[in-house]
Amino acid sequence: MDPLDSPADAGPSQAPARPLPTTSIYAVEYPGYVKLSSVPQAIENLGGQACLENAFKRTNADGLVELKLRPHNPFSHPIPGETVATNNIVLKIVKRKRKQARAPYADGFEGEYTATAVGVATKTVRFRSMADYQYxxxxxxxxxxxxxxxxxxxxxxxxxxxxxxxKEDYGIEVGASLSLAGPVPRHATDPNLDPQLLIMTEEQDSTSSPIPSTEGPQAEPITTASNLRMFPPPVFSRQLIPMNYGYKANPASVVSTVVDEKTGEEKKRLINRMRWKGLGPASIMFQDEKVPDKPPQSVEAMRSQMDGTLLQKMQEYFAVRPIWTRHALMNQFSVAQAREIVNSKVLLPLVCYVFQDGPYRDTLVRFGYDPRKDPSARFYQRIYFRNSNHPIERPSVVNKRQERSSRTEDHGGSSEAERKGSHIFDGVTLTKETAAFQLCDITDPMLKQMIDECDDLRDVCNERDGWYTTHSLERIKTILRHKFFSLLDGYPATDEECAVLLETQSGRERLASRHVPRPGKHNMAKGALRPEDAAALRLRATLDRSIKNVPSQKQ
Known part of the structure; x- marks a missing residue:
């Protein structure tokens, strides 16, 4: 016998290769039982044939399909589904039937199925989101x-x-069994009952034998039900994916015993240990007369838990400079120390307070120091204007880690020097895409000269312009804005361009603004040019610079 023909050495048999059909099929994973007779109803619940066709024509991101289990009820919230790209093989399953209905199964006929590939499902509508609350x-x-x-x-x-x-009848009395209208249904007394369980319970009550009463008929206690005319919002919950809580209680919640102030009774309640404890810096309005001279009591109680070395270093910085922006102060520390200051939530409130409005809005001020009474505090005023072209994106932790690692490998010590000077504006280097600078951190020669001028100052600190007059502060803001946006466009602005820009504003009246800002409203962007005006000024400066370069090129 040939050893190659022995069954022991024979390898496993392979399934024959079959070509896939080229027919493209769109599928819908309908979350329910669908029979042949209920296909039209299922399509109607999905919005109709036209809605499905439009969903499959769109891209995967825009192919939203809504399943309405009650399509004729406008208060029913649909179940959202999305169209995803798939490569599923659609099979046609045929079960072989026996010829004689009463005859027993013949050999080879029982359990025989034939599967035939009829196409490939390239797009599929899936419903993976939770259904919204219904009312x-x-x-x-x-x-x-x-x-x-x-x-x-x-x-x-x-x-x-x-x-x-x-009528303000927000609560109505229901539940009396002996009434002219007959017994009140159970669902009227308890609206929280499951309707399906309610029907089953009522059926059981109807089949069970009643227990005779020896005291005659008695009425059920009358209860109060809600009669509010409440209408559901478009969406109750934005949570689409169920939380993986593992059937466990919140680990951040602890049982705490509290005493009722009125009755003196002890009660137990759950308290979130991770709750916000109100450890922010003390804040005042510009109109407040007194400034804080010490931290809040809740913050002072945690002084002993803080790092004494880091706290002492912060106090030394505030002794040299009484007002800081958060960005400028963090640049004085290493990355690890700045992270510790931010995460502690207590170090900053221990050494400073903040203004909610005015020229020192969002700055960190040393306890006991009032910049509204010190004219030299004009150098600590903060100028801020928005960059409408800078999109606000949600920070990514992964991108931050990658940028941090790449900076460490490529730049080394240079990145640390750039970080420590990112709060300074010199008119040449662009350190960030948002403009928020203190006047003392502006080192541009032209701006520095305008800031140091003391001929055009106020006698009393103003809520909008601080110690500067409206005219002088507007000149500073105009030049700073032009230089900053010029750096964003890729070139540093020259002093000649800024001089031309100031000449266009020389005809304006130098009167103080009559606008009185309301308490609690910031006024940082007051007097800013409209985007089209700022773009026109930058275009004019570019054209002037190009005209100056034309004679030099001809020579």
């Missing part, structure tokens, strides 16, 4: 009838709507 208002309410009339374009129903009289 059905009273169908007899006039507003509900108006909503149905608007959906069906019932003109008569819309015209017949009238605002109902507000």
């Amino acid at each position: 059905q208002p009273n169908p007899d309410d006039s507003l509900v009838k108006l909503r149905h009339a608007m959906e069906t374009m019932d003109i008569q129903g819309i015209r017949s709507y009238a605002f109902p009289e507000e």
Whole structure:
């Protein structure tokens, strides 16, 4: 016998290769039982044939399909589904049937199925999100009838709507069994009951034999049910994916014993250990007369838990300079120390307070120091203007780590020097895409000269312009804005451009603004040029610079 023909050495048999059909099929994973007779109803619940076709024509990100289990109820919230790209093989399964209905199964006929590939599902609609909460208002309410009339374009129903009289009967008494209207249903006394369980319970009560009463009929206790005319919002919950809580209680919640101040009774309640404890810096308005001279009591109680060396270093910085921006102060420390200051939440409130408005808005001020009474505090005023072209993006932890590692490998010590000087504006280097500088941190020669001028100052600190007059501060802001946006465009602005820019504003009146800002409203962007005006000024400066370069090129 040939050893190659022995069954022991024979390898496993392979399935034959079959070509896949080129037919492209779109599929819908309908979250429910669908029979052949209920296919039209399922398509109607999905929005109709046209809605499905449009969803499959769009891209995967825009292919939203809503499943409405009650399509004719406008208060029913749909289940969102998304269209995803798939490569699923669609099979046609055929079960072989026996020829004789009463004859026993023949050999080879039982359990025989034939699978044939009919196409490939390139797109599939999937429903993986949780269904939103459902709430059905009273169908007899006039507003509900108006909503149905608007959906069906019932003109008569819309015209017949009238605002109902507000009776303020937010609670009604229900539950009396012996009444002229008969027994009150159980769902009227307890609206929190599951309707399906309620039906099952009522069926059991009807089949069970009643227990005779020896004292005669008694009425059930009357309870109060809600009669609020509540209508559901478009969405109750934005949570689409269930939380993986593992059937465990919140580990951050602890049981705490509290005493009622009125009755003196002890009660137990859950308290979140991770809750916000109100450890922010003390804050005042510009109109407040006194400034804080010590931290809040809740912050002072945690002084012993802080790093004494780091706290002493912060106090030394505030002794040299009484007002800092948060960015400038963090640049004085290493990355690890700055991270510790931010994470502690207590170090800053122990050494400074903040203004909520005015020229020193969002700056860190040393305790006991009032910049409104010291004219030399004008150098600590903060100038801020928005960059409308800078999109606000959510910071990514992964990108931050990658940028941190790349800076460490490529730049080494140079990145640390750039970070420590990122709060300084010199008119040549662009350190960030948002403009928020203190006047003492501006080292540009032209701006520095304008800031140091003391001929055009106020006698009393102003809420909008600080110690500078409106005219002088507007000149500083105009040049700073032009130089900053020029750096964003890729070139440093020259002093000649800035001089031309100031000449265009020389004809304006140098009167103080009559606008009095309301307390609690910031005024940082007051007097800023409109985006089109700022763009026109930058374009004019570019054209002037190009005209100056034309004669030199001809020579």
